[in-house]
Amino acid sequence: MDTKTQPQRNTTFKNEIFEGLSSFPKHLSSKYFYDKKGDKLFQDIMAMPEYYLTGCEFEIISKNTVAIGELFRDKEKGLDLIELGAGDGKKTKVLLKYMTENNFNFTYKPIDISENAVEMLSKNLAHEMPTLNVEAEIGEYFEVLERLKGFNKRKKVIMVLGSNIGNLKHPKAIEFLTKLQDAMLPEDMLFMGFDQKKDPQTILNAYNDETGITEAFNRNILTRINREFRADFEVEKFRHWEAYNPETGTAKSFLVATEAMKVSIEKLQLTVSFDQWESIHTEISQKYDDKIVSWLAEESGLRIETSFTDEKEFYKNYAFTKA
Numbered sequence: 001m002d003t004k005t006q007p008q009r010n011t012t013f014k015n016e017i018f019e020g021l022s023s024f025p026k027h028l029s030s031k032y033f034y035d036k037k038g039d040k041l042f043q044d045i046m047a048m049p050e051y052y053l054t055g056c057e058f059e060i061i062s063k064n065t066v067a068i069g070e071l072f073r074d075k076e077k078g079l080d081l082i083e084l085g086a087g088d089g090k091k092t093k094v095l096l097k098y099m100t101e102n103n104f105n106f107t108y109k110p111i112d113i114s115e116n117a118v119e120m121l122s123k124n125l126a127h128e129m130p131t132l133n134v135e136a137e138i139g140e141y142f143e144v145l146e147r148l149k150g151f152n153k154r155k156k157v158i159m160v161l162g163s164n165i166g167n168l169k170h171p172k173a174i175e176f177l178t179k180l181q182d183a184m185l186p187e188d189m190l191f192m193g194f195d196q197k198k199d200p201q202t203i204l205n206a207y208n209d210e211t212g213i214t215e216a217f218n219r220n221i222l223t224r225i226n227r228e229f230r231a232d233f234e235v236e237k238f239r240h241w242e243a244y245n246p247e248t249g250t251a252k253s254f255l256v257a258t259e260a261m262k263v264s265i266e267k268l269q270l271t272v273s274f275d276q277w278e279s280i281h282t283e284i285s286q287k288y289d290d291k292i293v294s295w296l297a298e299e300s301g302l303r304i305e306t307s308f309t310d311e312k313e314f315y316k317n318y319a320f321t322k323a
């Protein structure tokens with residue numbers, strides 16, 4: 001497991017908090033939701049009936065395991081299966097099981113920014129699939145992209161599930177996809193999940209449950225800043241707010257200050273003032289359709305080979321190659 005870049009990551013986190021909370025309007029990156037508590041809360045979100053994304057992608061992978069697995073297969077030299085933002089690997093395990101049981105020669109390389117997620121997944125796989133060759137790594141998407149080029153001795157399949165791409169605005173998504181494309185050879189494949197546009201109410205409900213799990217997940221970023229940077233956010237004074245714009249297909253999460261306050265962040269030597277009802281933008285969850293995905297692919301030098309959807313057509317997984 002790579003922990004060498006940990007100090008660098010802490011510095012990036014520090015700089016991004018400073019920049020985001022000193023800006024107007026204020027913002028923080030959703031990639032910082034995921035510490036031990038955030039990972040657990042995200043697992044609770046995935047288990048909520050409103051959060052349809054996980055069930056849909058699980059259905060797609062379970063019903064098409066053979067077709068997807070065989071798209072990945074390389075009979076001669078085997079392959080490297082690299083997953084970015086792997087989380088707890090719940091859906092990936094369906095494919096890993098098929099691949100191990102059907103004599104695939106492969107290494108599974110999950111990469112995630114959350115140290116806890118990487119540790120848990122590695123332990124879990126060692127227990128559940130002891131013969132699987134796993135090379136897990138802690139890393140940030142854009143940090144690891146350059147190194148992906150080094151996987152050039154045999155086929156590589158890059159996988160991004162959970163519509164993680166939706167956390168990036170379109171220009172950043174194109175930058176991400178272009179860098180992935182640049183790291184790919186003609187035989188390589190990119191397999192990626194994209195949550196689709198649908199009834200706006202269904203989308204809103206997925207990020208706005210009444211039990212308050214999503215609110216706890218959103219507020220956890222402030223709890224994390226309190227702990228890691230000695231800040232004094234009173235997290236219960238921030239309300240979770242979700243908005244979905246059907247025109248752009250963008251769902252946005254905010255934390256809204258319910259009263260005016262000052263927050264001190266000791267390790268940043270920063271005091272942040274909030275007016276009453278001022279917001280911090282914390283996450284975007286972009287929704288797509290075939291036209292948008294085709295446009296993203298074209299802009300990034302990728303070709304859509306095939307796609308898979310669930311019964312309700314809420315979600316799609318696309319397989320791309322280099323155009």
Ligand SMILES: C[S@@+](CC[C@H](N)C(=O)[O-])C[C@H]1O[C@@H](n2cnc3c(N)ncnc32)[C@H](O)[C@@H]1O
Pocket residue numbers: 030031034042084085086087088089090091111112113114117139140141142160161162163164
């Ligand atoms: C929405 S969860 C999805 C997890 C998994 N792919 C799934 O479908 O269940 C996002 C995962 O990506 C990781 N992540 C988020 N932003 C990241 C980034 N910039 N670089 C690497 N990992 C990231 C998080 O730690 C988390 O485990």
